[in-house]
Amino acid sequence: MSKDKVIVNSWNEWDPLKHVIVGKADGCCIPAPEPALDAKVPEDSDMKGSHGPRTKDTVDKANELLNNFASILEKRGIKVDRPVPLNHNQKISTPDWKVDSMFGCMPARDIILTVGNEMLEATMSYRCRWFEYLNYRPLIKKYFEIDKNMRHETAPKPRLTDADYREDYLSDKIGIQKRLKWTEEKFFVTTEEEPLFDAADVLRFGKDLIVQHGFTTNLKGIDWLRRHFKDHRVHAVNFPGDPYPIHIDATFTPIKEGLIINNPQRRLPKEQRKLFEDNGWKIIDSAQPAHNEPPPLCYSSVWLSMNVLVLDPKTVCVEKSEIYQAEQLDKLGMEVVPVELRDAYAFGGGIHCCTADVYREGDLKDYFPIQKN
Ligand code: DAV
Numbered sequence: 216m217s218k219d220k221v222i223v224n225s226w227n228e229w230d231p232l233k234h235v236i237v238g239k240a241d242g243c244c245i246p247a248p249e250p251a252l253d254a255k256v257p258e259d260s261d262m263k264g265s266h267g268p269r270t271k272d273t274v275d276k277a278n279e280l281l282n283n284f285a286s287i288l289e290k291r292g293i294k295v296d297r298p299v300p301l302n303h304n305q306k307i308s309t310p311d312w313k314v315d316s317m318f319g320c321m322p323a324r325d326i327i328l329t330v331g332n333e334m335l336e337a338t339m340s341y342r343c344r345w346f347e348y349l350n351y352r353p354l355i356k357k358y359f360e361i362d363k364n365m366r367h368e369t370a371p372k373p374r375l376t377d378a379d380y381r382e383d384y385l386s387d388k389i390g391i392q393k394r395l396k397w398t399e400e401k402f403f404v405t406t407e408e409e410p411l412f413d414a415a416d417v418l419r420f421g422k423d424l425i426v427q428h429g430f431t432t433n434l435k436g437i438d439w440l441r442r443h444f445k446d447h448r449v450h451a452v453n454f455p456g457d458p459y460p461i462h463i464d465a466t467f468t469p470i471k472e473g474l475i476i477n478n479p480q481r482r483l484p485k486e487q488r489k490l491f492e493d494n495g496w497k498i499i500d501s502a503q504p505a506h507n508e509p510p511p512l513c514y515s516s517v518w519l520s521m522n523v524l525v526l527d528p529k530t531v532c533v534e535k536s537e538i539y540q541a542e543q544l545d546k547l548g549m550e551v552v553p554v555e556l557r558d559a560y561a562f563g564g565g566i567h568c569c570t571a572d573v574y575r576e577g578d579l580k581d582y583f584p585i586q587k588n
Contacts, residue, residue: 236323243319244268298350326414330447380404
């Protein structure tokens with residue numbers, strides 16, 4: 216055992232949280248058109264056809280909510296770090312492509328995957344998000360300098376040429392029925408050209424990593440994760456019923472050891488439930504969202520209701536207006552900490568999205584010792 220200071224350690228989604236990154240809304244842009252984007256933005260979205268920086272008043276409001284969330288966490292003894300925003304409103308390019316702007320640095324969860332003492336920067340699959348990791352580099356650099364065992368890793372940067380995107384998805388008038396059929400058949404917008412994944416498609420259950428195969432993560436990306444995390448078992452899952460399968464954290468949410476809430480419109484297929492059921496875990500339907508529509512200019516669905524942040528196996532942060540989700544978790548014996556965040560959703564997601572774990576207590580454990588497949 217080394218006596219060095221440990222900064223980075225987090226093996227699952229529910230052990231007591233002690234140190235976390237909370238994103239910022241500064242300078243967030245609605246991305247300019249690019250191949251993957253159209254397919255991923257809801258067809259009836261008010262964002263279609265507009266791009267560029269979000270208005271100052273919406274940025275200020277989102278930052279006020281994110282700052283309040285950070286102080287709620289700090290008052291509970293959790294250390295909070297914030298990214299250092301780049302100027303997102305600048306053109307970026309690689310030898311393969313150019314886009315008019317970047318995106319932002321609110322959803323830290325999308326980029327940074329913490330597994331044990333490692334922080335891994337995901338490949339991402341939007342061109343506008345190619346450089347997003349740079350917002351977090353000042354923090355990661357500091358962790359790396361202080362914590363002598365911390366591993367800073369980055370996944371192979373993808374080329375993101377047009378070959379990464381299925382042409383069938385380039386129309387913005389596919390229609391929900393066709394989308395549901397395609398996603399059920401696992402015919403997603405991303406091809407298998409090269410490994411692609413977002414960190415928010417991965418859930419950590421000790422030795423097992425559960426990864427959603429969908430629009431932002433392809434099978435090669437999951438295979439890359441499997442080869443990279445050699446001491447883990449990496450499982451691909453998918454959730455029919457979601458016309459825009461982007462990130463697992465408004466679909467399947469572990470609350471504590473043995474208990475997962477699952478979006479009732481996107482249930483985990485029967486054969487994929489075995490791993491959990493064989494090991495005595497319960498998967499229950501989540502409560503309904505409190506809203507019929509997402510807030511204006513928002514990419515995510517109303518199911519950000521279940522995008523909760525577990526602070527420890529008895530305490531969970533739930534968005535303040537999500538009364539049904541709060542009630543369900545309260546009945547399950549959790550202390551619910553209400554956090555107002557809805558006016559920040561448009562900047563990249565909810566309470567889970569805007570955070571990334573740095574340190575949770577606890578060690579690597581095997582929660583699924585029975586593996587029949
Ligand atoms: O249901 O729109 C949002 C997840 C964001 N990380 C949804 C997924």
